[in-house]
Amino acid sequence: MRLFGRKTPDQRDAAPSGVQAAAQALGTLFETRVIDADGRIRVEDLLTAGAAVCGEACIAAAAEFDPESHQLVPGSAVLSDRVNEVLCANAREWSKAGESVFGVIHAGALAGGYAPADFPELADVFRVYVSLLGGAGTDRWGFVGLSVPQDNWPLVPPLRHAYDLRAPVREILARYGVPRSAWPAACAHALVNELARVRTAIEPAVAIRIVLETTNGMAKMAPLTDRHVREATATNETPETHG
Numbered sequence: 001m002r003l004f005g006r007k008t009p010d011q012r013d014a015a016p017s018g019v020q021a022a023a024q025a026l027g028t029l030f031e032t033r034v035i036d037a038d039g040r041i042r043v044e045d046l047l048t049a050g051a052a053v054c055g056e057a058c059i060a061a062a063a064e065f066d067p068e069s070h071q072l073v074p075g076s077a078v079l080s081d082r083v084n085e086v087l088c089a090n091a092r093e094w095s096k097a098g099e100s101v102f103g104v105i106h107a108g109a110l111a112g113g114y115a116p117a118d119f120p121e122l123a124d125v126f127r128v129y130v131s132l133l134g135g136a137g138t139d140r141w142g143f144v145g146l147s148v149p150q151d152n153w154p155l156v157p158p159l160r161h162a163y164d165l166r167a168p169v170r171e172i173l174a175r176y177g178v179p180r181s182a183w184p185a186a187c188a189h190a191l192v193n194e195l196a197r198v199r200t201a202i203e204p205a206v207a208i209r210i211v212l213e214t215t216n217g218m219a220k221m222a223p224l225t226d227r228h229v230r231e232a233t234a235t236n237e238t239p240e241t242h243g
Helices: 009-014 016-035 043-062 081-088 101-111 120-134 158-174 181-197 204-218 226-235
Strands: none
Touching: 016 043, 016 158, 016 181, 043 081, 043 120, 043 181, 043 204, 081 101, 101 204, 120 158, 120 204, 158 204, 181 204
8 A cells, every 4th residue: 555644533632642642653663664665555564563563562561571682582482471461451351451552452443443343352362372373374483373364464574573663663762751661552552543544455354453463472472682683693594593
């Protein structure tokens, strides 16, 4: 699709001002990073980039390890009850997701024109993650398993998006005074804004699943760090071999 405008629907004005401003800037960043030479944006890659950043923000807010410096193997699964709290308030029904990341996305997308039927059951997002661990698509390093058609899979590993966008994302969050605990909220509002902009350019249910499943998968995947990249470059290997 072609690059779309930056006008934000009024429904998202209820977001706290710092978070709202950061969300707008994050959306601009995501769009800029995935636009091609012809001025077009592949919707799946835009949503994947935003969801990848959101997933890493959940890791940072959970504060169980530092996504920028750790000894885990990048791309490996890292499960966490605390991350699930940030993602969905440990709920399994949309009505109980509250102000969690998924709660914000659900309420914001509905306000932006999506229908309840476009959403899977909340519990299904987590069932899909478990069922696809090591399955189709996850044999590709840095990707998460998705239940959408293969034609809608992203072209760039979300783990790479999260790493490449980390510095500019952190700069935006700092510029607008967003504390680490609110990083996931800012990213969730950015995803809501982008979902509204692409609603007529992709099957809505596919867009929702890409966002939810990628955010969940990335929140449970060990991030790529500068050290991993340096070591992989020095040994002419790929980062997944370096823990």
